[in-house]
Each structure stands twice: as C-alpha cells, then as structure tokens.
Amino acid sequence: MSTADLAGWSNLAISTATVVYALALLAHVTEWASARQVRPVDVEAGVRVTVPTGAPLPPVAPGVEPASTDPPDRSAVYGRIGLSLTLVAVGIHAFGVLSRGLAAGRVPWGNMYEFSITGALAVTVAYLALLWRYRLAWLGLLVTGFVTTVLGVAVLVFYVPAGPLVPALHSYWLVIHVASAAVAGGGFTIGAMASALYLVKSRWSGGYLDRIPSAAAIDRIAYRVHAFAFPLWTFAVLCGAIWAQYAWGRYWGWDPKEVWAFITWVVYAAYLHARSTAGWQGKIAAWIALAGFATFLFNFIGINLWGSGLHSYAGI
Amino acid sequence: MAALRGRERGIAGGAPRQAPAPPLRPAEFLRWAWRQLTSMRTALMLLFLLAIAAVPGSVIPQSPVDPLAVARYRLLHPALSGWYDRLGLFHVYSSVWFGAIYVMLMVSLLGCIVPRVRVYWRGLRARPPRAPRNLVRLPAHQTLELSATPREVADAAAAELRGQRFRVDEYADEDGRLVVAGEKGFLREAGNLVFHISLLVVLIGVGVAGLYGYKGAVIVVDGQGFSNTLTQYDEFTPGGRFNPADLPPFSFTVDAFHVSFQPDGPQMGAPRDFDADLTYSTSPGATPRHYHLQVNHPLEIDGTSVFLVGHGYAPRITVRDGDGHVSFSGPVPFLPQDGSFTSYGVVKVPDAQPTQLAFEGYFLPTLQLDPRQGPISVFPDELNPALTLLAYHGDVGLDDGIATSVYQLDRAGLTRFRRPDGQPFRMQLAPGQTVTLPHGAGSIRFDGVDRFVKLQISHAPAKVVPLFGVLAAILGLIGSLFVRPRRAWVRAREDQPGRTVVEVAGLDRAAGGDLAADIDALSSRIRARSGEEEEAP
Numbered sequence: 001m002s003t004a005d006l007a008g009w010s011n012l013a014i015s016t017a018t019v020v021y022a023l024a025l026l027a028h029v030t031e032w033a034s035a036r037q038v039r040p041v042d043v044e045a046g047v048r049v050t051v052p053t054g055a056p057l058p059p060v061a062p063g064v065e066p067a068s069t070d071p072p073d074r075s076a077v078y079g080r081i082g083l084s085l086t087l088v089a090v091g092i093h094a095f096g097v098l099s100r101g102l103a104a105g106r107v108p109w110g111n112m113y114e115f116s117i118t119g120a121l122a123v124t125v126a127y128l129a130l131l132w133r134y135r136l137a138w139l140g141l142l143v144t145g146f147v148t149t150v151l152g153v154a155v156l157v158f159y160v161p162a163g164p165l166v167p168a169l170h171s172y173w174l175v176i177h178v179a180s181a182a183v184a185g186g187g188f189t190i191g192a193m194a195s196a197l198y199l200v201k202s203r204w205s206g207g208y209l210d211r212i213p214s215a216a217a218i219d220r221i222a223y224r225v226h227a228f229a230f231p232l233w234t235f236a237v238l239c240g241a242i243w244a245q246y247a248w249g250r251y252w253g254w255d256p257k258e259v260w261a262f263i264t265w266v267v268y269a270a271y272l273h274a275r276s277t278a279g280w281q282g283k284i285a286a287w288i289a290l291a292g293f294a295t296f297l298f299n300f301i302g303i304n305l306w307g308s309g310l311h312s313y314a315g316i
Numbered sequence: 317m318a319a320l321r322g323r324e325r326g327i328a329g330g331a332p333r334q335a336p337a338p339p340l341r342p343a344e345f346l347r348w349a350w351r352q353l354t355s356m357r358t359a360l361m362l363l364f365l366l367a368i369a370a371v372p373g374s375v376i377p378q379s380p381v382d383p384l385a386v387a388r389y390r391l392l393h394p395a396l397s398g399w400y401d402r403l404g405l406f407h408v409y410s411s412v413w414f415g416a417i418y419v420m421l422m423v424s425l426l427g428c429i430v431p432r433v434r435v436y437w438r439g440l441r442a443r444p445p446r447a448p449r450n451l452v453r454l455p456a457h458q459t460l461e462l463s464a465t466p467r468e469v470a471d472a473a474a475a476e477l478r479g480q481r482f483r484v485d486e487y488a489d490e491d492g493r494l495v496v497a498g499e500k501g502f503l504r505e506a507g508n509l510v511f512h513i514s515l516l517v518v519l520i521g522v523g524v525a526g527l528y529g530y531k532g533a534v535i536v537v538d539g540q541g542f543s544n545t546l547t548q549y550d551e552f553t554p555g556g557r558f559n560p561a562d563l564p565p566f567s568f569t570v571d572a573f574h575v576s577f578q579p580d581g582p583q584m585g586a587p588r589d590f591d592a593d594l595t596y597s598t599s600p601g602a603t604p605r606h607y608h609l610q611v612n613h614p615l616e617i618d619g620t621s622v623f624l625v626g627h628g629y630a631p632r633i634t635v636r637d638g639d640g641h642v643s644f645s646g647p648v649p650f651l652p653q654d655g656s657f658t659s660y661g662v663v664k665v666p667d668a669q670p671t672q673l674a675f676e677g678y679f680l681p682t683l684q685l686d687p688r689q690g691p692i693s694v695f696p697d698e699l700n701p702a703l704t705l706l707a708y709h710g711d712v713g714l715d716d717g718i719a720t721s722v723y724q725l726d727r728a729g730l731t732r733f734r735r736p737d738g739q740p741f742r743m744q745l746a747p748g749q750t751v752t753l754p755h756g757a758g759s760i761r762f763d764g765v766d767r768f769v770k771l772q773i774s775h776a777p778a779k780v781v782p783l784f785g786v787l788a789a790i791l792g793l794i795g796s797l798f799v800r801p802r803r804a805w806v807r808a809r810e811d812q813p814g815r816t817v818v819e820v821a822g823l824d825r826a827a828g829g830d831l832a833a834d835i836d837a838l839s840s841r842i843r844a845r846s847g848e849e850e851e852a853p
Contacts, residue, residue: 163578167589167611227797231790238786247612249623249772250531251779252522254381254409256374263367270363272797277356295367303374 006103007162011155013096014117018151020089025148027082028141035075035208075208082140083131090124093151097121103162109178110165112304116154118178119300120147122186126225130190134221138212142193173243180236185296187229188268192293194222195286202283219282223275226289230268237261260299267292353420354427362421369417373408376400380407380553384651387721422516429512436505443485444499447805447821456835457821464846466808466816470494472845473806473820476838482804493809501802504826507795514789521781527557531774536570537630537647538592538767543567544620549773550722564618568596571606573767575627577697585655585696590627592769609769619775626770628652629659629679631703632763637668638756644668647766650679651723657681657696662725663705664712668758674712675760676725677705691744703745703762707733707753733757801825804838818842 097117101108108114127143130136165174202215212218240261241251252258271288274280340348352358377385386406390397397406404411451457462469473496474484482498489495532552536542544567546552546560554560575590591610597603598617607615614621630647637643643665650661663675682695683702691704711729733741733754743751745762752759804822811817820842822835 163586164588166587171612231793231797234786234790234793238783238790241786242783245776245779246614247623248625249614249621249774250776251782254373254378259370259374263370266363266367266370270360270367273356273360273363277360279357280360 003103003105003162006099010096010099010103010162011159013092013099014151015155017089017093017096018148018155020085020092021144021148021151024082024085024089025141025144027078027085028144031075031078031082032141032208034078035211075211079137079140082144083137086124086140086144087128089147090121090128093117093121093124100162104164106165107175107178109182110169110174111158111160113154113158113160115178115182115300116150116158119182119185120150120154122182123147123150123189126183126186126190130221130225134224135213136190136221138208139190139193139197142197143190146189146193168247171243171246173239173246177236177239177243180232180239184229184233184236185300187225187232188293188296191222191225191229192290194218194225195289198222198286199283199290219286222286222289226268226271230272233261233265233268237265256303257299260295260303264292264295264299267295350427354424359421359424359428362417362424365417366421369408369414372405376405376408378407378409380410383551384721384723387724391724418519422519425512425516429509432505433509436509439505440502444483444497445803446487447489447495447497447807451805451807451819451821454821454823456823456832457819458835458839460818460820460839460843461811462816462818462843462846463814464816466494466810469808469816469818469842469846470496470806473808473818473842476841476845477804477806480838482802489807491809493807495808496806498804498806499802501799501825503795504799504801505796507792507797507799510792511789511796512792514785514792518782518785518789521778521785524778524781525555525776527555529774529776530554530558530563531772531776533625533770533772535628535649535768535770537649538570538573538769541567541569542771544773564620565599566596566617566620567600568594568607568615568622570769571595573627573769575697575767577695579697587696590624592624594622619777621774623772623774624769625772626652628768628770629657629681629698629701630766630768631661631679631701632766633663633675633703634761634763635663635665635668635673635675635758636761637665637673637758638671639669641669643673643758645763647768649723649768653678654693655696656693658693660723662723663760664714664722664725666712666714671709671757672712673753673758674708674710674725674730675705676708677703679703679765681765698765701747701765703743705743705745705760707741707743707757707760709733709757800829802829802831802834804835806838806842 097108100114100117104110104114109118124143124147127136127139197212198215198218201209201212201218213221240258244253244258245251267288271285271292274285274288377389379386400406404413408414448454452459464472470486474486477484477496477498480498480500482500483502485497487495487497530553532549534542534549534551542548544563544565546563571593573590573592576588578584578586578588591608594607594609594615595604596607596615596617597605609615609622609624611624614623616622628649628651630649632647633644634642635644644663644667648661648663650659652659657679659679659681661677661679665673665675678691680691680693680702681697682693682699683691684694684700686692691702708725708727708730710731713726713729735741735754741754743760745751745760747762747764750759750761802822802824804820807819808816818839820835820839822831822838824831
C-alpha cells in the first residue's frame with residue numbers, strides 16, 4: 001500500500017469514526033432521556049425509595065450496578081448500545097491515527113489536525129481504560145459528545161494532508177513531549193467531565209442523575225484522574241523545556257504556548273491544594289478544575305489559531 | 317502536595333459576638349501577618365494571582381522575547397505604549413509586580429515548609445502512635461478469637477506488619493494487654509516536602525541563569541563572519557550580573573547555507589531542511605574547525621551555544637547618489653513575513669549627496685502578479701526574485717546619535733519620491749536591473765540575492781539545576797499523590813485460658829485506599845500466622 005493510499009484510508013477511518021461516535025452519542029442521549037421515567041433506585045438494597053427533591057441521595061458505591069427493576073430497562077439497553085458503538089468507533093479511530101502516522105512516516109502529532117485526532121483518541125482510551133476500574137459508564141454521554149465534536153472540528157477545520165515535518169520538529173523530543181502532553185490532556189479532559197458532572201449532581205437530581213454514583217464518589221474519581229494527569233503534565237512541560245533548549249537555545253522563554261502551559265500548571269496546582277483546604281473542597285475545587293481545563297483548551301486552540309510565537313508551526 | 321497545609325481550619329460560621337479585641341501589639345501583629353501569609357488561603361490566592369498575572373505576557377509583545385514586535389507595537393499604538401511602559405507590560409515576567417507575586421508565594425511556601433520539615437523529622441524518629449482506647453470506633457476494625465497466646469498473636473502481628481513494611485512498636489498497655497502499633501507511608505509527606513523544596517531549587521537555578529547568562533540573536537549573511545562581541549549582535553539580552561568582558565572570544569564564518577522546500581504536493585512550499593556549514597575558531601589564532609549546523613543540533617563553544625533558528629534573503633543592492641558616487645553597496649537582510657518568504661527590509665543611505673536616501677519595501681523570492689493584490693510571492697525558494705521598493709529622501713535619522721533598528725524606517729524626516737502624476741514612486745526590480753530616481757537624486761541597482769541565517773547565541777549557566785529540580789519535583793509529586801499513609805493496631809488479651817481476643821484496626825490518613833478489605837486481609841494473615849486453621853465464620 002502506498003503512502004497516498006494509507007493517507008486516504010486514514011481520512012476515511014477518521015470520518016467513519018466520527019460518525020460512529022455520533023451514533024454512540026445518540027445512544028447515550030437516549031439512555032439519559034429514557035431514564036427520565038425511571039424512579040430513583042436504591043442501588044445498594046435494590047429497593048425503590050422516594051427521595052424528596054434536593055435531599056441527599058443514598059450513597060452509591062462505585063462498582064455496584066444499579067439493580068434493574070423494570071424488566072425491559074430501556075435506559076440500560078441504550079447505555080450498552082452506546083458503549084458498544086464507542087468500542088467500534090475507537091477501533092476505527094485508532095486505525096485512522098495509526099495509518100496517518102504510517103502515511104506521514106512519523107508520529108501522527110505534527111500539526112493541529114493530527115494532535116486533535118491523537119488527543120481525542122487519548123481521551124477515549126483513558127475513558128475505556130478507567131471504565132472497568134471505576135465504572136465510568138455514566139461518562140459515556142460527555143465523552144462521546146466531546147470526541148465527536150473534536151473529530152468533527154478536526155476534519156472540517158483543521159485538516160491538512162499528510163506530509164513531512166518542518167525542520168524544527170525533527171527531534172525525538174517531539175515523540176516524548178507531545179505524547180505526554182496528549183495523555184495528560186486526556187486525563188484533564190476526563191477529570192473535567194467528572195468535575196462538571198459532580199457540580200451537576202450536587203445541584204440537581206432526578207432521572208439519569210439518580211443512577212450515577214454519588215457526588216462524593218464522582219469527586220473522588222475526578223481527583224484521582226487529575227492526580228494522575230498533573231505529574232504527567234509537569235513531565236510534558238519539562239520535556240518541552242529540554243527540547244526548547246536544543247531547538248531554540250533557551251529552556252524557558254515565555255513563548256505564548258509556554259505561558260499558557262505554565263498557567264494550566266498553576267491552576268491545576270491550585271486545584272490539588274484546594275481539595276485539601278477547608279472551605280475550598282467540593283464545588284470550589286471542581287470549578288478550579290474546570291478553569292484549569294479551560295486554560296488547557298485555550299492553549300491548544302486559542303494560541304494555535306490566534307497566537308504568534310515559536311510554536312506557531314503547530315497551527316493548521 | 318495534598319494537605320500540605322493540614323492545619324488550615326475554616327473560620328467561617330456564626331462567631332459569637334465578642335467585645336472588641338484589644339489592639340495587637342507589634343509582635344502579635346507580626347505573628348498574625350505571618351500566619352495570614354503562610355495560610356493555605358493566601359497561598360491559593362497567590363497561585364491564582366500568578367496565573368492571571370502571566371496572561372498579559374502572552375497577548376502583548378514582550379521585549380525579551382521579540383524586541384522587533386515591541387518596536388512595531390510602539391509605532392502602531394504610541395499612547396497605549398506609554399501606559400504599558402509605566403506598568404511594565406512589555407516585560408511582564410521581569411516586572412516588579414510579577415516578581416512580587418512569586419516572591420510572596422515563595423515566602424509563603426517557606427513559611428509552610430520549614431515547620432513541616434521539623435515536624436516530619438520528629439515524626440520519622442518517633443515510635444508509631446499508641447493505640448486509641450476504643451479500636452471499635454476506627455473506620456475499619458475486626459475482632460478475632462484465637463487459641464494462641466497473646467504473646468504468640470503479638471509476635472505474629474508484628475511479623476506480618478513488618479512484612480508489609482510498617483514500622484512497628486510493641487508494648488503492653490496499662491490493662492496488661494499486648495499492643496502492636498504500626499505506621500507506614502512516610503514517603504507521602506517526604507514527597508510533599510521534596511516537591512515544594514524542588515520548586516525553590518528550580519527557581520534558584522532559573523534565577524542564576526538569568527543573572528549570569530545572556531541571550532542574543534544575530535543575522536549573518538552567507539559567506540560572512542561573526543565574532544562574539546557585543547556590537548555584532550542584532551538583539552542582546554544580558555542577565556543582571558553579566559559582564560560583556562565575559563563573552564568567550566570565538567568567531568565563525570558561514571561557509572555555505574543549504575535550504576530545500578517541498579516543491580509540489582499539498583505541502584508545497586513547506587521548508588524541508590536547512591543547515592549551514594560553519595568554520596569556527598574558539599579564540600583568535602586557534603585552529604579553525606568545521607561544524608555542520610542544523611536545527612536541534614547547536615554548536616557548543618566554551619559553554620556558549622550557537623543555534624540555527626531561521627533563515628531568509630539578503631538582496632545585494634548598490635545605490636549611487638546624485639553625484640554619481642557609490643554611496644551604498646552590499647547585501648541587506650530582509651526579514652521574512654510569511655511562509656512564502658515575502659520579506660520586508662529597509663535600506664538607509666546616510667552618505668548619499670546632495671540628500672540622504674532611504675528605501676523600504678519587499679523582497680519576493682518567487683514573484684507573481686496577482687490581479688487583486690498586485691505583486692506577491694508564491695513560493696519560498698528563489699525562482700523569480702524581485703524587489704518592490706518605495707524611495708525616500710531627507711533625513712534617515714542616523715545623525716542624532718539615537719540607536720535605531722536597521723530593520724525599521726523612521727519616516728519622520730523623510731519625504732517620498734513621487735511621480736509627475738503625484739502617485740508614490742514605486743519601483744520593481746529584477747536581479748541586474750537598475751532604476752534611476754526622479755530629480756537626479758541617484759539610482760539603485762539590484763545586484764543579486766544572498767541568503768542569511770538567523771542564529772541564536774546563548775549562555776545559560778547551571779542548566780542542570782532546574783532540570784534536576786523538576787525531576788525531583790515530579791518524583792516528590794508522585795510520592796505525595798500516590799503514597800497512602802496508614803496506621804494499624806493489633807491488641808491481644810487473654811479472655812479465658814486458651815482463648816485470646818484480638819482486635820485489629822486501621823486508620824487511613826489519606827482517602828482512596830480500601831482500608832476495610834486490607835484490615836480483613838491483615839486479620840486472616842494474623843490468624844494464619846498464629847497457627848490457626850481458617851475458621852468457618
């Protein structure tokens with residue numbers, strides 16, 4: 001197969017994966033919508049309980065499947081359809097990323113399009129990897145929604161044909177620096193979704209929200225994912241600094257990309273501190289995590305599109 | 317990092333009304349201020365301030381990063397620039413207010429770290445804490461009845477806990493019961509402290525590099541040379557303690573420069589590779605050596621590094637003045653403005669008679685006439701080179717002794733040449749072409765095209781200090797986030813001859829572990845080690 005064929009297969013795979021993710025998203029939307037009629041279920045006892053609006057819900061241990069009380073539980077069926085479609089999509093998606101790398105003859109993260117598809121893959125893989133351990137199925141809606149959006153934008157806006165790299169990127173640090181940034185970014189994304197759902201869950205209840213773990217359990221998962229991503233982000237910034245020393249003659253020069261990487265680092269550091277400070281735990285900490293994710297996204301999208309600086313070859 | 321400042325307590329809530337407190341004595345006030353500064357709330361505020369304070373530097377051009385962009389900005393926004401200067405917004409990261417924030421953050425950090433190092437040091441040498449009176453109240457506990465003696469059970473428990481890397485203490489309490497106390501997970505706080513101390517190390521390393529290092533940029537035309545003295549630099553940013561006499565006396569010549577661009581396909585025009593052959597000598601008279609300079613592969617001379625960071629075109633231009641004398645001749649670097657290497661440049665001819673001359677305009681490596689935009693460059697390689705210039709006469713602004721950029725034209729004292737119909741006198745030259753200026757002011761000839769390389773030359777001492785600082789910080793961070801400190805107690809007493817009641821309990825000092833399951837496992841291991849068969853529950 002020639003590289004042009006591979007590039008064509010890659011484009012086809014990424015577009016197909018986007019569509020399959022969109023179908024998975026649709027299944028998850030139906031899953032949430034059809035849970036509206038389901039009355040709250042005490043998942044530990046498997047007994048129905050009536051919960052006054054606004055009252056704290058019985059704690060749900062993560063890892064305990066909600067007991068199905070309505071024999072044809074449509075919501076759960078749609079959830080499983082969504083998950084199956086996600087598994088299909090991630091396979092096609094991974095093939096698309098891999099063939100893109102083979103077509104270009106290098107790691108598939110040399111420009112914004114490639115970073116988007118690789119980063120989106122990191123998000124889905126992080127979700128699926130944690131799915132079994134933490135029973136993250138309730139994140140399905142947010143994950144498929146996010147990945148569909150990212151892939152859609154990548155295909156429609158960021159797309160550039162596969163090709164070789166500009167000289168500044170000829171370095172093995174590209175592999176380490178960008179890979180660690182992508183995985184940390186995947187972690188931040190999952191963490192932000194958990195924090196967002198934590199905020200929703202601690203404010204509202206009813207419908208599907210009654211089937212997901214308790215706010216406290218979601219908060220714990222959010223913390224664990226962030227605690228994993230933060231050292232990795234530190235490492236990614238360090239690798240960037242070492243590479244910058246080789247490429248540009250200084251390890252830290254306050255280039256806009258570097259400034260925002262630093263801001264992201266500081267905000268997530270504040271999140272980890274806030275989580276262990278009285279008066280800042282819970283909602284405030286969750287908002288800080290979302291602010292951190294916003295700075296991360298801005299660094300990737302805003303700085304690449306509107307910023308100038310040494311990282312601007314990473315643009316479209 | 318989690319729970320670095322565990323002593324923090326919320327003060328919100330309905331405080332009872334009190335008589336107004338007596339004014340604080342100075343010592344009390346200082347102590348109060350110190351408490352405030354080192355509190356977690358303040359540290360969090362300072363972290364947010366730091367994040368926000370870093371933002372303007374990514375929006376406004378920064379003179380240490382891109383002095384040319386700052387100069388351009390000043391020309392475009394003179395009024396705003398005055399305010400920016402007052403606020404230090406053109407050098408945010410070395411401004412007083414940015415420094416104030418991180419110095420406060422560092423003081424706050426120290427104020428937190430130092431007492432905690434002391435506490436940790438004491439804790440390291442202390443025996444594991446004694447068992448609480450009521451083990452049943454702990455989050456995880458179990459009670460066993462075994463036939464082994466309390467001594468045997470205690471020995472079994474101690475051996476088991478040591479095997480799980482607990483630090484173990486055995487004693488008999490006031491009721492004569494044998495107690496085994498264990499504690500582990502000291503690496504969490506150690507990691508926590510290492511992380512924060514490492515941040516200080518990184519900052520010190522960066523500070524030293526900033527004080528004693530320097531960074532400069534120079535444009536060298538292919539075939540020309542450079543010797544490492546201050547006057548040869550186009551841009552130079554010295555550290556606070558830098559001494560120009562410390563510049564190592566090396567020199568080099570750019571022998572040949574090679575560049576290739578993607579000639580076809582969707583990425584047409586993208587740079588593929590560029591590199592330069594240098595001949596350098598470490599000091600005057602030293603043996604010349606060759607080096608093949610590439611992106612990502614700097615040349616190291618005496619702790620100073622030379623980096624290839626860019627390239628561009630330097631059209632060779634000859635200007636004759638109104639008297640017919642050659643008043644300027646040579647290559648002039650034009651700075652690339654876009655991916656097709658449309659390059660902007662300025663020629664200043666202060667020696668021209670009877671009036672000084674100046675030219676500004678664009679070099680287009682591959683000229684194409686666009687029906688709407690006029691002449692544009694469509695490819696970065698030199699396929700159909702052309703110069704389009706505007707010509708000026710008057711005062712080029714070099715006589716009053718104020719340093720000006722060679723890449724910018726101050727038009728204040730200059731007048732544009734105009735055609736008889738009043739339009740600006742615009743010229744377009746191909747290599748070898750000459751254009752005569754109106755009113756017998758002289759002529760300009762485009763002799764040919766050279767290329768230049770943009771080199772960054774920098775000296776960053778103590779690079780390894782921040783490097784190892786960050787590595788230590790990451791290791792510390794991993795310890796502080798993933799090590800779970802835990803305490804465990806086993807208490808045994810003889811209930812009646814041949815029957816020992818054993819209480820097993822544990823306490824996690826960081827959330828996230830499955831304490832209950834581990835205490836269950838510990839109990840059955842003790843049972844097994846005490847020589848008991850697994851009992852049916």
